[in-house]
Amino acid sequence: MANNERTTCLVVGGGPAGLVLGLLMARAGVETTVLEKHGDFLRDFRGDTVHASTLTLLDELGLGERFAALPQRRMESVQVQLDQGFAKLGDMRRLPGAHQHIALVPQWDFLDLIADAAASEPTFTLLRNAEVVDLLHDGGRVAGVRYRDRTDGTEHRVRASLTVACDGRGSRVREAAGLVPRAFGVPMDVWWFRLPRHADDPEGGVGRVSAGHFMVMIDRGDYWQCAYLIGKGTDQQMRAEGLPGFRDRIARLVPWVADRVTDLESFDDVKLLNVELNRLRKWYADGLLLIGDAAHAMSPVGGVGINLAVADAVATARILAPALRSGGIVGIDRLRKVQLRRWWPTALIQGFQKLAHGVIFRVRSATPATDAHPAAEQGKVGMLDEVDHTTAGALPLPLRLATRFPVLQGIPARLVGIGPLPEHAPAWARRPSAPATRESTPQGS
């Protein structure tokens, strides 16, 4: 066992919550160590969305220009492709503030950017390949962690005034603390795969909805990252039905990609992602706080989990950094304040996700039409108000209203693009904007 190490704020997990928290704590002058179990941020099964409120936060942190220099796509509307054509559900151009879009950036680029900015703070340390295996205790208080260096298998201890678990929905820290989240049933899982993207395809994100099917396509430039929803626990059964049947299903669902479904060469190209939705009743214990997915696992619906995790981190730094900077122990009352601040926006969004799961489940349970709608069959994929007014009456009420009264598209845009209770950088974390340079532009995409 290597020597004991010591820090003031110990952050477990270098995802969106952990790295943003690490950056802000370090900018407050708090000695901060982030432990990340992987050697890099190059993991595919993460979201890509950076929402308008997070873009504003990056501006406040002086990172807006560097973020803008990253290769990215922009989503200015939330649209679904129904059998009748495209329908716009949310219009980001109606958002207030400096950013009227959601940026689609591979998460590893976003995390590299934050880690790079944090590395320039003298009080910041990021240890990669550092997998936390257990908590250390001092009496009844959490006093740090035990971690394994995955490069050589050695074990280390880090003691800290405060440990913050940002280790995601499978949180080891949460388990070690004996905390069990309340699970909200989720009716589906995700099949995750790529299809090539052509220059004349639609831009941004596309949701495709048809009786029996639901798929989201994320524009990653030269390919589509596709998330096809399957019933929870049906993975094996669906794979047994064979790849040709699945390719055919995708081709019928999105006729404009029918020419490339053969790029799916085997089911190895189709990964199963388990969807969870849960929340801890109590996000803290003496010496320990849990935020982001470790406190509340988010469903991919609406693509809001990253934004929420970042907002948790900002609130945590604002509420706790002053006490940590002055060297004090952070009492349980202060930890409770973080939960009080972030609980209701989280519960509200999870409530919407639960509602959306119900709608999606009903769509997926509906019998697939034996013949696709003529517009879909012919690959006519224009906006509904350009394509097919006669069938628009068959739309679900919210879509009908949003199509008829475009001003209403501002409401989902605000809910998704900004979210309830956006958090802003505290004055001590703000910096003037720094332009991107060759050295400062993160690599790794």
Ligand SMILES: Cc1cc2nc3c(=O)[nH]c(=O)nc-3n(C[C@H](O)[C@H](O)[C@H](O)COP(=O)(O)OP(=O)(O)OC[C@H]3O[C@@H](n4cnc5c(N)ncnc54)[C@H](O)[C@@H]3O)c2cc1C
């Ligand atoms: C299929 C799917 C698609 C999604 N798509 C989107 C999307 O498009 N947009 C969006 O906003 N949200 C999306 N989400 C939700 C989003 O991924 C999460 O809400 C968000 O990543 C939470 O951030 P976090 O920092 O709390 O946790 P995470 O992003 O999970 O980060 C946790 C970090 O902790 C590290 N870690 C884990 N265990 C340990 C350990 N023992 N020791 C050290 N480090 C550890 C991990 O390696 C990881 O880097 C999606 C979720 C799913 C399931």
